[in-house]
Amino acid sequence: MGQKPSTIFKIIGLLVLIGAVFFMPVREFLKVTFILGIPFIFLLGFILKKKKYSPVWIGSFILLLGIGALYINMLTQLPERIENRRIVSEGGILVAEGKYDEAISEYRKLEALGRQEDMKERIAWAENEKLGAARLQEARDLIKENKTAEAKKLLDSIPENTRAYQEAKKLRKTFEQ
Numbered sequence: 001m002g003q004k005p006s007t008i009f010k011i012i013g014l015l016v017l018i019g020a021v022f023f024m025p026v027r028e029f030l031k032v033t034f035i036l037g038i039p040f041i042f043l044l045g046f047i048l049k050k051k052k053y054s055p056v057w058i059g060s061f062i063l064l065l066g067i068g069a070l071y072i073n074m075l076t077q078l079p080e081r082i083e084n085r086r087i088v089s090e091g092g093i094l095v096a097e098g099k100y101d102e103a104i105s106e107y108r109k110l111e112a113l114g115r116q117e118d119m120k121e122r123i124a125w126a127e128n129e130k131l132g133a134a135r136l137q138e139a140r141d142l143i144k145e146n147k148t149a150e151a152k153k154l155l156d157s158i159p160e161n162t163r164a165y166q167e168a169k170k171l172r173k174t175f176e177q
Helices: 007-022 024-049 055-096 100-113 116-144 148-156 163-176
Strands: none
Touching (some): 007 024, 055 100, 055 116, 116 148, 116 163, 148 163
């Protein structure tokens, strides 16, 4: 019969699981470790079964060194990637809450990480969402004033790739009934 895992290993496993679920740095570290760890373990097992200093052994050894170097490189870039994900995530939450200006200022932090293109795309997306939400609100105000023709025009001008567009579609259907 095999031994049961000790309590300390259970606690460590539980902490790793909790960390992986709730903390982005732990998730990122585990992701990098598993993605590169699996081929590393495979190659290590392979190399141990081959004759030492044979061409296959040397090739596997070089691959192991390459994976190790890549792992170290990815770990050194990990803080920057975590910060990038945090900014993008926080900006997305702010956009979803309708805090477009705060989201845009959050996305501007991407420039300090050297992610100008990503920053421009995300700011453009947030501004597009802001425009759509403003037009939707204006259309709702016009509907309250019984200016449905103007409201329809405004609803039609909401960009399709925004959250407000989905609300505008629902609002337009009420006119058609």
